[in-house]
Amino acid sequence: MRVPVRADFALSTISLARALVGAVLAHDTREGIAAGRIVETEAYLAVDDPASHSHRGPTRRNASMFGEPGCAYVYACYGVHRCFNVVTAPRGTGEAVLVRALEPLEGTELMRRRRGGVRDRELCSGPGKLCVALGIGLEHDGRELARGSLRLWIPRVPVPAASIDVGPRIGITRAAELPLRFVVRGTAWASRRLAAP
Secondary structure (H helix, E strand, O other): OEEOHHHOOOOOOHHHHHHOOOOOOEEEEEEEEEEEEEEEEEOOOOOOOOOOOOOOOOOOOOHHHHOOEEEEEEEEEEOOEEEEEEEEOOOOEEEEEEEEEEEEEEEHHHHHHOOOOOHHOOOOOOHHHHHEEEEEEEEHHOEOOOOOEEEEOOOOOOHHHHHEEOOOOOOOOOOOOOOOEEEEOOOOOOOOOOOOO
């Protein structure tokens, strides 16, 4: 694994959503380090994507989505769950990759405490779950992911395209048919199974 550089975020948002599968998201807190390998992502675009938060333009809530690529966009879903995204595309564009699920790698006991004793399979199997497990909150919105306590690590060897299934996004009602969800084939850690094409 390596720390990402600016060139890593020069890909299109769709390409980056695929490339982030296999990356590691880690958060170092006073309680300890919790980290997991990304096994599921979704791309959200600026154009022709009514499901994207950027569809109607910048607001106070989505301001970070229009910020620098390689930063975090963290928002509250239904006022309860936190969702973590990686900002993509040039500043002012408004695109991001939602991290939907992780395979726990480090700090599993800490994740278990934070998640209240759920099965290990459920620790990070959804965007809200992984934020609780890793201790990610709204205070991380806008933070650069190449430095600081919340970090993204890029695999030196990417997951082969043949090992990633592509399908429609879930949990949305608009533009749900777009094939913008990327899942490691056969993983037990995804939020929901995606049938291979």
